[in-house]
Amino acid sequence: MVRLRNRIATSHLALLKFENEEDAPQVNLARVDTQLNMHQFNNLFEEDSGANGSKDRDPQSSPSQPPSASPYLGSEAPTEWSAVGHAAATGKSGRVIHSLQEEVARQKREAALWQSRAEESQRTNETLKFQLQNMVDRLSHLEQVNETNGKLIERKDRKIEDLRAELHTERTKRLDAQGVANETNEAMRVERENHHREMARLQEEAKYHENQYDVLFRAMKQDKADLSRRVDALHAQLADMKKTQVSQDKAATRLLTVEDQKERLVSSLQDRHEQMMTLHQRYKEIKEQEFQDVLGQARVNGDRIDASLRELKVTEEKMKWVIRMSELQHGQTSGDHSAANLSSAGPSSS
Template sequence: MSLLRRLLSTCIFENNAHVVFAEAPKIQLDELFSPNMPLNGLSHYLSADLSTPNKQPAPSAGKPMRRIEHDTPTKQQPVSRIASPLPSEVDSSLNSPQTFSTIGTPTSEFGPTPGPDSHNWSAAIGRAATGKSGRVIEKLMGENDRLQRERKLAIVKLEEEVKRGESARSALEGLQVSNETLSSIHESDKIQMTKKDRKIELLRADLQSEKLRREKAEKETRESRREREEVVEELRRSAAEDREEARRSTAQYEILASSWKTLEDRYERQTQKLKTDLNDLRTEINGDKRKMTELEIVIEQLTHELAKVAQVKDKLLTGFQAYKKEQESGLQEIQEKAERNNSANEELHEQMSGVLGQMKHVVNVKKDSRENV
C-alpha cells in the first residue's frame, strides 16, 4: 500500500469515548496526474496504476476535482470537502483488529441523508483535513495545479513557435517564388534583348533594300511621267472624237425622247382610266362590305334577341312548373285538410248523435217519472 494511503488510514479520531479509525478514501490518481507528467521525485511514493478502467478526465486547473470511492455511493465532490467512506476493512499495518463504529455520510447535496453519528464524522474529517495527510494532499494538489499550468504554458509557447515557424516558412517560400519569378523575368529580358538585336539587324537590311527600291521607284516614276504625257495627248484626241460622237448621240436621244413622250402620254391616259375603273370597283366592294357588316350586326342582334327569348321562355316554363307544383301541393294539402275535416265532422256527428240519444233517454225518463207522479 502506498505511503499516502498508509498515512490516511492511520488517522485516529476520539469522540464520546469511542476510538474511530477512518479508512483512507480511494483516490483515482489518474484524475490528479497525467501519465506523462513529471512528478519531481514523488513518483516512488505512488504505487497506484494510472491506466485504470474507470479513468476519468482530468479536472480543470481552476477547480480541481477528485473521485472518492467507498461503500456508500456518493457523487463527485470538490477537493476542499474530503469525505471518508464507511470503514470496511482494517489496514494491514495495524497490529490488532479494531472495532469500527459507523460513520455517517456528510450532510451536503453531494451525499445521502446523514446518519445519527454525522457530527462525529464531520469532526473527524475536519481534523483529518488539518492533519499531515491533508497537508500532503494539498501539497500534491498544488504541485499538480502548478504542473498543469506549466504544461499549458509550454503548449502555448510551442504553438506560438510553430506559428512563427509556419510564417517564416511561408515568407521563405514567398521569397523563393519571387526569386524564381525574377530569374524567369531576367531570362525573358535576355531573350527579348537578343530578339531586339536580331530585329535591329533585320531592320537595317530592310532599310538598305528600301533605299534601293526607292531609287528604282524614282527611275520608274520618271519613265511613267513621260509615258503619261504621251497618254494624255492621245486622250485629248480621243476626247475630241468622243465629244463629236456625244453631239450626234444627243440629237438621236432628243428624237427618241419625243417619241417616248408620245407613248408615255398614251400609256398614262390608259393607266388613269384603269385606276378610275379600279376605284369604282373598290367603292362597290366597300359598299358590299358595309352591307355585309350591317347584315352581320342585324344577325347578331337577332341571335341575341332569340337567346333572350329562349331565356325568357325557359324562365317562364320554370316558373310555370314551380307554380304548377306549388298549386298541386297546395291543392293536395287542401284535399288532405278536407279529408281530415270530414273525418273530424263524422266523429263529431257520431258524438252528437250519441249525446242526442242520451238526451232523448233522459227526457223520456223524466217524462215517465212525471207521468208516474
C-alpha cells in the first residue's frame, strides 16, 4: 500500500510539472499571408508569365509579333492579383503559388485542429489531476481505517490471549481437582476393599466365634458404628466434591462458549478485512489501467503534433525554394530586357 501511495504521488508530481506553461505542448506557427498582391511588383510576374505563355504557344502562329503593351508603359495597373483569374497569364508559377496557398490554408486548419486537441488534452489533464487528488484522499482514509481495524484486532487478540490464559488456569485447576477426585476415589476404593475384607473377616470370626457371639456383639456393634460414620463422612465428602466438579464443569462450558464466540468474531473480522483488501486491489488496478490509457493517448497526440510540425517545416522550406526560384527568374528576365534595350540602341547610334 505504501508503494502504491508513492506511485500515485509520483504521477501527481508529473502532472503538476506538465501543468506548467513552459512544459506544456505549444504550437507556434509563423503567420503566412494567403493572398499575394503581385501588382506591387509592377507586373513583373505578368511579363514573365507572358513570356512563358509565348514559349508554350505554337511558334508558327506569329513569331515576329511584338507584345501588345510594355509592363513599364501601361496606363492602368491591376488592383489585385488572382491566381484563378490569371492562371493562363502566370503559367506554371501561378499554379504553384495557388497550390501553395491551398497547402498553407490546409496547414493552418490542421494547426488550429491540433491546437484545439492540445487544449482538450490540457483540460483532460486537469480532470485527471482532480481525480488523482480524490484518489489520494480516499487512499489516506482507507489507510486510517485499516490502521484503526489493525489496532482493534490487536486489542481483540490481547483479550483473547488473556481469556486463553484464564482458560488454561481453569483447566489446570480442573486437572488438579480431577487428580484430587481420583485420589479420593482411590482411597474410597481401598477403604471399601478394606471394609469388605474386614466384613469377611468379621463374618468368618462370627461364624468361627458363633459361640462367643454375646461377648463379641458389643465390639462388633461399635466397629460397625465407626465404619458407618466413616462411610457417611466419605459420602458427604464425595457429594461436596461432586458439587464442586459440577460447578467447575459449568464454568468450563461457559468459558468454551465465550472462546467459540470470540473465535467466530475474529474469523468474521478477518474475512471482512480480506474482502476490503481485495476490493482495494481491484480498484487500484482499474485506476492504474485508466491512467496508463490516458498517458498512451497523450503520447499518441504528441507524436501527431510533432509529425504535423515536421510537415509544416518541409512545406515552409518548399515555399522558400519557390520564392528563391521566382526571384532568380525575375532577375533573368530583367537581364534579358536590359540586353534587348542595349542592342536596339546600338544600330540607331551607328
